[in-house]
Amino acid sequence: MNEQKLKDLAAEFAKGIKTEDDLNQFTRLLTKLTVETALNAELTEHLGHEKNAR
Structure with a gap:
């Protein structure tokens, strides 16, 4: 942005x-x-895919 x-x-x-x-x-x-967005990005990076995606 x-x-x-x-x-x-x-x-x-x-x-x-x-x-x-x-x-x-x-x-x-x-x-x-801001914190939720950062944590979700960190989780996505850690898992290697979006939350609830397989």
């Missing part, structure tokens, strides 16, 4: 953040999604 696309996405998400709680909720969700 290129830097401009990331900046555009960040600006779009920032429009919905109005309170500290909104920011905390967004940060938790982003962290969760």
Whole structure:
């Protein structure tokens, strides 16, 4: 993903953040999604195929 696309996405998400709680909720969700994606990629690499694929 290129830097401009990331900046555009960040600006779009920032429009919905109005309170500290909104920011905390967004940060938790982003962290969760990032960790899950990384772990799934690691599992795929380890197994040599996608999850549930044979």
